[in-house]
Amino acid sequence: MLNDEKINAALPHKHDEIEEKLLNDMPSDDTIRSVSGILKQLGDPSRLKIFWLLCHCEECVINIAALANMTSPAVSHHLRLLKSSGLITSRREGKEMYYKAADTEMASSLHLTIESIADISCPN
Amino acid sequence: MLNDEKINAALPHKHDEIEEKLLNDMPSDDTIRSVSGILKQLGDPSRLKIFWLLCHCEECVINIAALANMTSPAVSHHLRLLKSSGLITSRREGKEMYYKAADTEMASSLHLTIESIADISCPN
DNA sequence: TTAACAATTAAACAATCTTTGAATTGTATT
DNA sequence: AATACAATTCAAAGATTGTTTAATTGTTAA
Numbered sequence: 001m002l003n004d005e006k007i008n009a010a011l012p013h014k015h016d017e018i019e020e021k022l023l024n025d026m027p028s029d030d031t032i033r034s035v036s037g038i039l040k041q042l043g044d045p046s047r048l049k050i051f052w053l054l055c056h057c058e059e060c061v062i063n064i065a066a067l068a069n070m071t072s073p074a075v076s077h078h079l080r081l082l083k084s085s086g087l088i089t090s091r092r093e094g095k096e097m098y099y100k101a102a103d104t105e106m107a108s109s110l111h112l113t114i115e116s117i118a119d120i121s122c123p124n
Numbered sequence: 125m126l127n128d129e130k131i132n133a134a135l136p137h138k139h140d141e142i143e144e145k146l147l148n149d150m151p152s153d154d155t156i157r158s159v160s161g162i163l164k165q166l167g168d169p170s171r172l173k174i175f176w177l178l179c180h181c182e183e184c185v186i187n188i189a190a191l192a193n194m195t196s197p198a199v200s201h202h203l204r205l206l207k208s209s210g211l212i213t214s215r216r217e218g219k220e221m222y223y224k225a226a227d228t229e230m231a232s233s234l235h236l237t238i239e240s241i242a243d244i245s246c247p248n
Numbered sequence: 249t250t251a252a253c254a255a256t257t258a259a260a261c262a263a264t265c266t267t268t269g270a271a272t273t274g275t276a277t278t
Numbered sequence: 279a280a281t282a283c284a285a286t287t288c289a290a291a292g293a294t295t296g297t298t299t300a301a302t303t304g305t306t307a308a
Contacts, residue, residue, distance in 0.1 A: 012186045013220070013254095027176060029169075031246045036172040038241055043164030046266080049156050056149075061285060062136045074267055076286055095275050095284045096137070106244050113237045117162055120230050122155045137284095168296080185255060198297060200256055219254045219305050 041085050042110065046070060047078045051101065054088050055111045058100035165209045166234065170194060171202045175225065178212050179235045182224035 027035070042048045049068050053059065059067070065075045079099055082088045087107050090099045101107045151159070166172045173192050177183065183191070189199045203223055206212045211231050214223045225231045 011190050013184055025180075027173075027242055027246075031242050032169050032173050032176075034245050035238055035241045036167055036169045038245065039163050039172070040167030043160055043167035044266080045153075045156050045160045048160040048163070049151075052151060052156075060137055062283095066135050071268070072285065073269080073287080077266080080286085092275085095282095097285065106241070109237070109240055109244065113233070114159055116233055117159045117230065118151055118155050120233065121158050121162065122151075170296080186253095195298075196255065197257080197299080201296080204256085216305090219252095221255065 038085060038087075038106070038110070041082060041087060042114065044078075046074070047082060048114070050075065050078055051082060051087060051110075052114060054082075054099055055101040055107070055114075058098050060096040060098055062096075064099065162209060162211075162230070162234070165206060165211060166238065168202070170198065171206060172238070174199065174202055175206060175211060175234075176238060178206075178223055179225040179231070179238075182222050184220040184222055186220075188223065 042051060046068065050064060053064060053067055061072055061075055061079070064070075064079075065072050068075065079088065079090070083090060083099075086104065087102055087110070088099050089102050090097050092098075101111065166175060170192065174188060177188060177191055185196055185199055185203070188194075188203075189196050192199065203212065203214070207214060207223075210228065211226055211234070212223050213226050214221050216222075225235065
């Protein structure tokens with residue numbers, strides 16, 4: 001309530017009253033940063049393609065590069081980003097590193113979102 | 125099947141066989157671009173904050189700027205991007221332009237996704 | 249028609265990100 | 279040990295993007 005008054009007072013225009021609910025539910029800057037950070041990972045075509053691939057199979061870097069039409073260093077770079085976001089995991093087998101989508105609620109939820117957006121925006 | 129052989133032949137390493145399903149369901153580059161384009165919009169903290177706000181209320185530019193701690197030109201810039209992606213709509217009332225989330229499956233689906241990611245990654 | 253305000257546009261700058269090719273590390277094989 | 283191959287790292291180039299300030303457009307009211 002103290003907070004409400006502060007924010008409402010800060011608003012240049014007072015139109016319809018902003019409900020307490022909205023102000024209370026407003027995500028913190030940390031939350032915003034965290035969520036946008038995740039979405040930014042999939043906001044790049046190369047990474048989205050790689051992530052989609054790794055949602056459907058486990059593959060080594062060379063094959064990922066071949067399937068995504070990219071060089072190995074470029075793939076490595078994106079794999080590192082995806083991995084440090086917790087969206088994929090890796091395992092070594094001999095000379096090769098195998099990558100796949102992480103077995104987490106986040107990864108599977110994003111996978112569903114991607115398929116859903118694809119269905120909505122590209123109804124083929 | 126012709127396609128399978130082509131792609132499998134292009135794979136440097138042949139591990140487990142890649143099923144036809146995967147190859148057939150593989151999104152086209154256009155689809156990848158389209159989906160990543162949408163996600164990129166919300167991959168920026170400023171735009172995510174604005175979009176979240178506009179999912180919960182309709183507001184004029186000045187108030188959006190105040191709530192998001194941004195300048196008017198910056199807000200205008202992001203509003204234009206969100207609008208040309210079809211995620212928000214606008215209407216004029218006197219001197220003011222009011223923006224809100226678009227009344228589409230895409231917008232409401234993304235809204236759900238955002239809240240879901242926030243819940244998973246920031247369990248407060 | 250002027251004045252005041254809301255919103256957008258434009259240009260410049262800073263920052264970030266993606267890609268590339270060369271060099272390096274790590275692993276297995278001979 | 280030496281070789282071969284997979285993967286990563288590194289430095290640099292090129293491209294994209296976000297933010298800022300100033301100028302401009304559009305709308306209302308005096």
